Amino acid sequence: MKKSIFHKAESRGQANHGWLVSAHTFSFANYYDPERIHFGALRVLNDDSVKGGMGFGQHPHDNMEIISIPLEGDLEHKDSMGNLAVIRQGDIQVMSAGTGIYHSEYNHHKEQAVKFLQIWVFPNKKNVTPRYDQITLQNKYSLNQLQQILSPNPEDEGVWIHQDAWFHLGHFEAGKISHYRIKKPGNGVYAFVLEGNFQIEGYDVNRRDGLGLWDLDSFDLKAQTDNSKILLMEVPMNI
């Protein structure tokens, strides 16, 4: 029987460090809610805004698949594997932290804020060799269809991670409907609305709301307004 959990945008944990304003969908740093620890293998969904010229200094990570999706502005990445890159809207960045990686992420601009999603997924294998990758989406935000941006397969479309997870982005006009079929039985989908409004399985899901669905094979989503954008994150529910 289909199960669901709905998180309104305003129910997220809020953090304001001056240079960084973040909304945490799940417990993170000082925000703790025992009812909101993770959605299956999806552990972190942070909606970050970093002031111009500021950023996260060099810090380590291990055993986590970390995906960054810039929404506005440019993010400058530097890591202990020698990667130096700027990621922009339409790019997807992925790091497998594995045995350990150091990185910094700074706003590339002095004035304009950079806004991005920071997503952490539990890996299906611990202590892998750290790796970094980024891509520019070829058909970024193709209108009225879901575009795969992440999968478990290096040969497949988008970036890949050490987990049976699939992410899709979609940009829709009002009234358009898309059908999503679960890729792997047992997985769930966390739908996060970036802009606009969607109807999904009877829920009215607005900007920055999140809807988790599991124990189902497929579902429809319908954009209610023009310029509606959504991120679907399919992840294993048993970790």
Added chain:
Amino acid sequence: MKKVNVLVVGKNEAIVELLIRLVNKYPELSAQGTCNLEEIESLCLSSSTIELIILSSGLSTTQEMDIKNIVSKIHPKVKCLEHFGGGSGLLRTEIIQALGYLVACPE
């Protein structure tokens, strides 16, 4: 205030050092740690009750089991958590879940 003693063990020295620093920012916690599995027994013997082990990266499943066994022989009530992420992001939630009670935010 009596502090909860925490032992951090992992293979990545920089991450173990960082975790020790982060744990020591919590008013109720006091951490020590090592990357050398041979040191664990002596650390346990020289410490007052260790209540929590934080397992960091680079350890095999067998090594994690061995660490738990060594520590729990000396400190039978010890609890254990597998740390993910390498930094502060998940640490407080992991500690709260392992200890079973709320710890204050770090200073």
